[in-house]
Amino acid sequence: GNICCQFPIDLFFKEMKSNKHMTRKVIHSIKVGVALVFVSLLYLLDPLYKQVGENAMWAIMTVVVVFEFFAGATLSKGINRGIGTVLGGGLGCLAAIFAQAVGGVRKAIIVGITVFIFGAAATYTRQVPNVKKKFDYGAMIFILTFSLVVVSGLRAEQVLEIARDRLSTIAMGFAICLFISLLVFPIWASDELHDSLVARFEDLAVSLEGFSKEYFGNVNEKEKSSFNFSSKCKSVLHSKTKDESLVNFASWEPWHAKFGFCYPWGIYLKLGEDLRDLATTILSLKGCLKSPTQPSESNTCRQPVKEPCEAIVASLAWTLRELGESIKKMKKCGSEDTILPKLKTVRQDLSQIPGPSTFGTNDLERTDGLGLATFMYSMVEMVEKMEELAKHVEQLGQRGETVEEAKEIEIEMGYLPKQAAVMIGLLLLCSNVISVPDTRVM
Amino acid sequence: GNICCQFPIDLFFKEMKSNKHMTRKVIHSIKVGVALVFVSLLYLLDPLYKQVGENAMWAIMTVVVVFEFFAGATLSKGINRGIGTVLGGGLGCLAAIFAQAVGGVRKAIIVGITVFIFGAAATYTRQVPNVKKKFDYGAMIFILTFSLVVVSGLRAEQVLEIARDRLSTIAMGFAICLFISLLVFPIWASDELHDSLVARFEDLAVSLEGFSKEYFGNVNEKEKSSFNFSSKCKSVLHSKTKDESLVNFASWEPWHAKFGFCYPWGIYLKLGEDLRDLATTILSLKGCLKSPTQPSESNTCRQPVKEPCEAIVASLAWTLRELGESIKKMKKCGSEDTILPKLKTVRQDLSQIPGPSTFGTNDLERTDGLGLATFMYSMVEMVEKMEELAKHVEQLGQRGETVEEAKEIEIEMGYLPKQAAVMIGLLLLCSNVISVPDTRVM
Numbered sequence: 001g002n003i004c005c006q007f008p009i010d011l012f013f014k015e016m017k018s019n020k021h022m023t024r025k026v027i028h029s030i031k032v033g034v035a036l037v038f039v040s041l042l043y044l045l046d047p048l049y050k051q052v053g054e055n056a057m058w059a060i061m062t063v064v065v066v067f068e069f070f071a072g073a074t075l076s077k078g079i080n081r082g083i084g085t086v087l088g089g090g091l092g093c094l095a096a097i098f099a100q101a102v103g104g105v106r107k108a109i110i111v112g113i114t115v116f117i118f119g120a121a122a123t124y125t126r127q128v129p130n131v132k133k134k135f136d137y138g139a140m141i142f143i144l145t146f147s148l149v150v151v152s153g154l155r156a157e158q159v160l161e162i163a164r165d166r167l168s169t170i171a172m173g174f175a176i177c178l179f180i181s182l183l184v185f186p187i188w189a190s191d192e193l194h195d196s197l198v199a200r201f202e203d204l205a206v207s208l209e210g211f212s213k214e215y216f217g218n219v220n221e222k223e224k225s226s227f228n229f230s231s232k233c234k235s236v237l238h239s240k241t242k243d244e245s246l247v248n249f250a251s252w253e254p255w256h257a258k259f260g261f262c263y264p265w266g267i268y269l270k271l272g273e274d275l276r277d278l279a280t281t282i283l284s285l286k287g288c289l290k291s292p293t294q295p296s297e298s299n300t301c302r303q304p305v306k307e308p309c310e311a312i313v314a315s316l317a318w319t320l321r322e323l324g325e326s327i328k329k330m331k332k333c334g335s336e337d338t339i340l341p342k343l344k345t346v347r348q349d350l351s352q353i354p355g356p357s358t359f360g361t362n363d364l365e366r367t368d369g370l371g372l373a374t375f376m377y378s379m380v381e382m383v384e385k386m387e388e389l390a391k392h393v394e395q396l397g398q399r400g401e402t403v404e405e406a407k408e409i410e411i412e413m414g415y416l417p418k419q420a421a422v423m424i425g426l427l428l429l430c431s432n433v434i435s436v437p438d439t440r441v442m
Numbered sequence: 443g444n445i446c447c448q449f450p451i452d453l454f455f456k457e458m459k460s461n462k463h464m465t466r467k468v469i470h471s472i473k474v475g476v477a478l479v480f481v482s483l484l485y486l487l488d489p490l491y492k493q494v495g496e497n498a499m500w501a502i503m504t505v506v507v508v509f510e511f512f513a514g515a516t517l518s519k520g521i522n523r524g525i526g527t528v529l530g531g532g533l534g535c536l537a538a539i540f541a542q543a544v545g546g547v548r549k550a551i552i553v554g555i556t557v558f559i560f561g562a563a564a565t566y567t568r569q570v571p572n573v574k575k576k577f578d579y580g581a582m583i584f585i586l587t588f589s590l591v592v593v594s595g596l597r598a599e600q601v602l603e604i605a606r607d608r609l610s611t612i613a614m615g616f617a618i619c620l621f622i623s624l625l626v627f628p629i630w631a632s633d634e635l636h637d638s639l640v641a642r643f644e645d646l647a648v649s650l651e652g653f654s655k656e657y658f659g660n661v662n663e664k665e666k667s668s669f670n671f672s673s674k675c676k677s678v679l680h681s682k683t684k685d686e687s688l689v690n691f692a693s694w695e696p697w698h699a700k701f702g703f704c705y706p707w708g709i710y711l712k713l714g715e716d717l718r719d720l721a722t723t724i725l726s727l728k729g730c731l732k733s734p735t736q737p738s739e740s741n742t743c744r745q746p747v748k749e750p751c752e753a754i755v756a757s758l759a760w761t762l763r764e765l766g767e768s769i770k771k772m773k774k775c776g777s778e779d780t781i782l783p784k785l786k787t788v789r790q791d792l793s794q795i796p797g798p799s800t801f802g803t804n805d806l807e808r809t810d811g812l813g814l815a816t817f818m819y820s821m822v823e824m825v826e827k828m829e830e831l832a833k834h835v836e837q838l839g840q841r842g843e844t845v846e847e848a849k850e851i852e853i854e855m856g857y858l859p860k861q862a863a864v865m866i867g868l869l870l871l872c873s874n875v876i877s878v879p880d881t882r883v884m
Binding site: 025026028029030032033034036037040043044049056057060061064065069108111112115116117119120121123124127140143144147148151152154155237238240241280281283284287288367369370371373374376377378380381384 | 467468470471472474475476478479482485486491498499502503506507511550553554557558559561562563565566569582585586589590593594596597679680682683722723725726729730809811812813815816818819820822823826
């Protein structure tokens with residue numbers, strides 16, 4: 001086991017000093033280990049093994065395959081697996097019974113044909129974008145269960161029993177996953193989505209400030225900040241895929257303390273889109289930096305507008321931080337009172353800065369003039385985009401407030417009972433599931 | 443089966459008229475159906491079933507899980523599954539034998555501890571970015587196989603035989619997948635990557651032309667083209683994740699006719715990055731369109747530069763198409779002879795266009811002036827980026843040419859023999875694998 005062990009241990013100590021991400025990864029790994037040990041008890045303890053027998057295999061398989069990093073992902077995969085198994089098993093039983101009724105050589109032919117038709121149709125369905133996004137795994141499990149049940153229906157006589165036994169062990173595995181994933185140090189996709197969105201506001205503010213420092217400042221700090229500013233913008237720009245999957249997972253996490261039921265995750269997608277637009281604008285500023293570095297006298301163009309521009313950049317960064325903060329605290333940002341007036345002031349300030357006047361014949365001066373014009377124009381655009389952004393944040397705040405009220409009611413009614421109810425539900429699921437093979441034995 | 447059937451059939455007829463994508467999806471679905479029927483023969487035919495028995499289940503499972511849309515993805519997943527199974531099975535056997543040697547109650551404790559340690563360690567490894575990208579599935583299968591083998595080693599006496607039988611049925615399933623995925627109407631990730639890259643050049647050229655038409659043209663065509671131009675740019679902008687996975691799959695497709703061995707897929711990533719940079723610039727132009735639509739007299743600023751700007755945009759679009767074409771045909775683009783000089787001319791033309799002179803006190807005029815400056819400055823930037831792009835395309839052309847030469851030699855030596863060799867190899871794999879349980883029976 002040296003390959004598999006040295007590798008993570010090495011990285012483990014490297015990252016150990018640092019961050020929250022690391023801790024979460026370790027917690028997740030330990031949780032998976034614990035879930036595996038629990039599910040192994042089906043084999044290890046004689047009384048349990050007598051009930052489930054070789055089917056315990058399916059419980060182990062379920063734990064390995066279904067246990068994901070985020071609680072929502074585990075839930076989504078488990079439910080997918082459940083639905084896929086039930087549907088596939090049910091249809092498979094019907095097909096197997098039909099084939100058995102026909103009998104003879106035609107039996108095998110019918111089985112072959114149904115496997116082909118259902119396999120191909122379900123595979124096609126898997127490729128439909130909407131199905132692919134949410135139910136890809138379920139469709140795969142459908143194909144798997146259907147084929148297994150139909151085909152083994154030819155040999156085994158008690159198809160129904162096989163299907164029921166496997167289903168009950170799969171449910172056991174899923175129950176263990178749910179229990180450990182949701183109730184022991186849960187890692188919520190909704191938290192991750194929320195935090196990453198808030199962090200992006202800060203990233204954009206830092207990028208914008210970094211850009212202006214570099215544009216008006218001295219050359220010394222150049223390399224470092226330039227690298228940071230564009231890499232942060234790019235990570236914001238490429239956040240789309242991650243956002244979509246997190247929103248998908250978050251929507252599976254209904255009983256999460258902080259967000260409550262029906263939290264408007266769709267608005268997060270909108271906000272993400274707004275931030276990406278903003279990142280595009282900031283990133284396109286990168287071009288303005290390049291051209292006129294060599295002749296330090298070409299500052300003639302930039303220096304006169306340095307102070308007003310820096311003030312505007314500071315205001316824009318302040319706005320971004322304020323919006324991010326209001327999302328972080330999940331309260332109304334009061335955009336009508338503070339943010340929108342501030343942006344209006346910025347707009348006025350912008351129109352009072354004198355435009356670049358030097359479009360001389362000198363190529364460098366001309367380019368720098370165009371660059372400055374681009375910078376100023378981008379600021380105008382950013383103001384517009386931030387007004388849009390503020391509106392969406394306001395929407396979220398309003399929806400958040402209703403959630404807040406709902407939560408207060410909930411707290412009055414007691415939050416603990418809810419968690420307890422979920423827990424009791426899970427325990428019931430476990431016991432129910434374990435009792436299924438029991439009835440069979442009896 | 444009405445839910446599962448009506449759904450795809452409906453969509454089937456909707457998309458039927460149109461495109462290549464559709465055909466590929468149908469072909470893939472049929473291939474999966476055929477593979478399932480083939481693997482079902484292990485159950486359906488008595489002589490085969492006598493050899494493999496219940497283990498045929500593992501072959502079906504392998505086909506369902508491993509058969510992916512792209513040939514490279516199937517190969518990658520299959521090899522991952524193979525490695526994961528062998529490693530997990532091997533280590534599992536060792537651990538089981540060790541536990542059996544200890545015996546007694548401690549046996550169960552040792553099994554529990556090893557399952558925990560290996561499960562947690564492998565789960566941690568799965569989260570290391572580089573492992574996640576290429577070997578996530580393999581690590582999962584490792585955990586699965588390890589747990590199953592260790593735990594069932596407690597009950598079954600012949601762990602080694604179980605492991606060997608399962609491995610051989612998995613290999614059978616994989617062989618069927620490979621055979622059908624690679625040799626019957628293969629769908630190559632490398633083709634998809636190549637085509638999508640070429641298409642993006644065209645998309646950007648169209649966007650750029652659409653923008654200039656809208657900027658200088660009449661208002662009528664506005665809505666339609668504006669929508670197209672930014673949506674196409676955005677799809678280019680968000681191509682990163684798809685590119686990375688396609689490059690990963692393409693690198694698993696060594697014996698692909700068109701590209702040959704060791705094709706420089708890394709350069710595709712670079713080109714993708716360049717195109718995304720360019721898309722950022724084009725997308726940031728969107729802002730220039732908005733401001734001055736209402737007063738149609740504000741064209742005072744734009745009309746004087748209309749003709750030279752349109753000529754430049756045409757040159758830039760031509761360059762993009764030329765570069766795309768040279769990638770499509772996989773030959774040197776001759777950038778030193780035609781494209782770089784062309785870009786140089788464009789640069790000169792650009793510096794001869796008079797800069798916008800009106801930064802009047804009128805807010806609208808001023809904004810439009812800044813917008814025009816931004817447009818011109820963006821064109822300067824685009825020229826720079828295209829020079830960079832041309833260099834990378836040139837690199838690809840050079841590498842492509844060596845591949846070309848290699849391929850000519852290959853053709854001289856005969857291409858068919860290579861395909862035949864692969865085919866014979868696969869058949870050998872099949873027969874070898876089938877003979878493994880055979881020896882056990884005897």
